[in-house]
Amino acid sequence: MVFQFKVQINEGLFIRNPEDTELGRKILKHSVQMIHQLGFEDFTFKKLAEEIHSTEAGVYRYFENKHKLLIYLTSWYFSWLTFHIKFITNNIENNKDRLSKVISLLAKPIEDDEQTSYIDESLLHSLIVAEASKSYLTKQVVENNKQHFFKPYQDICNLIGDFILAYNPTYKYPKSLASTIIEVAHFQNFFMHNISSLTDFSKKKQESQLVEFLSDLVFSSIEQRRDKG
Numbered sequence: 077m078v079f080q081f082k083v084q085i086n087e088g089l090f091i092r093n094p095e096d097t098e099l100g101r102k103i104l105k106h107s108v109q110m111i112h113q114l115g116f117e118d119f120t121f122k123k124l125a126e127e128i129h130s131t132e133a134g135v136y137r138y139f140e141n142k143h144k145l146l147i148y149l150t151s152w153y154f155s156w157l158t159f160h161i162k163f164i165t166n167n168i169e170n171n172k173d174r175l176s177k178v179i180s181l182l183a184k185p186i187e188d189d190e191q192t193s194y195i196d197e198s199l200l201h202s203l204i205v206a207e208a209s210k211s212y213l214t215k216q217v218v219e220n221n222k223q224h225f226f227k228p229y230q231d232i233c234n235l236i237g238d239f240i241l242a243y244n245p246t247y248k249y250p251k252s253l254a255s256t257i258i259e260v261a262h263f264q265n266f267f268m269h270n271i272s273s274l275t276d277f278s279k280k281k282q283e284s285q286l287v288e289f290l291s292d293l294v295f296s297s298i299e300q301r302r303d304k305g
Contacts, residue, residue, distance in 0.1 A: 083155050088223050089148045094138050101194035102128045103138055104152075107145060112199045116146060116207045147211045147225050153204050154228035156189070156197065157181075158235055171243040172295075178236055179294060182261040183286040205262045233258070244298045253297060257290055264289070 083095065094100030106127050111119045121135045121142060139145045161178055168174045186201035212226060220226065236257070237250030247253075264286055267275040277285040 083152055085148055085151050085155070086223070086225055086227065089144050089151065089225060090139055091136075092138050094148075095194075099128075099130060099134065100138050102130075103135060104149070105194045105196070108149060108196060108200050108203055111146070111149075111207060112203045116142070116210055143211070143214070146207065147220070149200065150204060150208045150211045151225070151228040152195065153197075153200050153208075154232050156192070156195075158228065158232045161232070161235060165239075171239065175236075175239050175243055175294065176291065178239060179257065179290045180287055182258060183290055184283045205265045208262065240294075240298060247298050253294065257294060260293065261286065261290060 085093075087093075092100065094104050103124065107119070107124055110124060110127060114123070119142060121139075122132050125132045125135050139148070161181060164181065165174045165177055168177060186197050188196050188198045212220070214220070233251050233254040236254035240247055240250040240253055264275050264277060268277050268279055277289070
């Protein structure tokens with residue numbers, strides 16, 4: 077099977093689809109770079125416009141505000157990651173091996189995908205680790221969810237949840253465990269680089285240690301429930 081990645085983002089997140097024009101793709105490319113560099117709080121459309129030699133009004137023709145831009149980038153990342161998981165697990169029949177592959181992907185640093193020249197997935201991953209929670213930890217989260225703004229995140233949790241159920245159909249909390257391992261992977265990555273006292277992992281052995289920890293977290297929980305079943 078050949079997978080062809082094409083991102084489909086909720087139209088409520090943008091005024092004009094940024095992927096359809098050169099300026100829109102520049103907005104995406106440089107917003108990832110600038111949010112990664114400045115942080116979401118200090119990032120503004122005015123600074124972005126200056127960086128891409130456009131106007132602030134030009135940026136607003138694509139996005140209503142920077143929060144919707146952040147949700148867009150988060151949605152784009154989880155859509156890409158879902159595609160990537162499907163691609164790398166397509167020919168894996170063993171359910172435990174398939175889950176292990178997902179855990180490894182979540183734990184390791186993301187490399188830039190050359191097929192998407194306007195998005196640096198490596199930088200976007202760092203942005204997601206540091207900033208993604210700000211897309212939904214807001215007073216507007218319930219209304220945003222009603223508009224299905226977080227569907228790509230829900231989709232990847234459902235996919236991983238299906239993998240969990242394939243390994244153990246009696247496990248009661250597949251989506252909870254799926255969202256937990258994604259968030260744990262992100263937070264432990266963030267702590268390693270910023271608040272080392274909150275993690276047992278070192279930067280040098282980041283990938284192997286995090287894989288071991290996530291594997292223990294997932295399989296201990298799933299296998300214990302299967303044994304009881």
